[in-house]
Amino acid sequence: LLGRPLETAVDVHEPPPPDAAREDFSTLVARARAARPELALLGARAEATDREADMERAARRPQVGVNAAVMHEDNRYRASQDVAQVAVGVQWELFDGGIQRQRADAAAARARAARERQADTATLIELEVRREWLAVEEAAQRLATTGAAEAQADENLRVARDRYRNGVGTHTEVLDAEALRALTDSNHLNAHYDLHGARYRLKKAVGEL
Structure with missing residues (x-):
């Protein structure tokens, strides 16, 4: 998938903040119908079988052959x-x-039957794209919510x-606040990575990976 040798060293970088652009669902479905190889394969099979049926029907008609040679x-x-x-x-x-x-x-x-399988596959692909598109939307909302938290x-x-410096709070309150801060930071990072992962899964569903 990466198109590089297996022995290539991996230099891990922190992913950039995801952009806020939202792709239209109908556009994604159209791209998936054009890019997914399953649909093209089933369509080619149906087309080939149509030609096979035409050939069998043609066999019922008069067959004319012409042969020319110079010796x-x-x-x-x-x-x-x-x-x-x-x-x-x-011959007839x-x-x-x-x-x-x-x-x-x-x-x-x-x-x-091949065209029906193609239609069923197109429906399943649309369902897969919608599931991953909704996952991207959910992860984006989580990212915004955890950012506010x-x-x-x-x-x-x-x-x-x-409050602790002014002597009106306890160190327990500070520790609880620190723990809450660490939890919200973890939730925000998880939402950040989940959004990146959801977008890659959406690209795979569309057929771009």
Whole structure:
């Protein structure tokens, strides 16, 4: 997926803050329908089976073949050493017991089944894109919420420290404020990484990874 040798050294960097741009769901679904290889494969199979059905139907019609050839023979006793030949053949099976019709119907049924599988796969892909799109939205909301909670925890810690310095608070209050600050910071970082992960999963669902 990365397109680089396995022995390449990995230099880990902190991911940048995610941008606030929101992609339209219908646009993502359209891109997924165009990029996902499953749909293209099923469509190609259906198209090939349609052509197979056409070929079977054509076998019930008159078959005409034309063959032309020019032969050269090194023979000095002949006036012309080049001989041209043209052959025309016609074959028409007036009755075959319905074999070709049944073969054509079977091929058409396989083509319909392939197109139905393609439609089902398109629906599943749309569902997958919607699930990952909602996951991105949820992670973005969590990031905003935890950011606000982090600011409140900073203010709570500042007040607890001021109270302790002025002798009106206890060290337990400061420790509780520190623990709350650490918890909100952890929640904010988790939301930050979850948003990045959700966006990569969305790219995979769209077919861009």
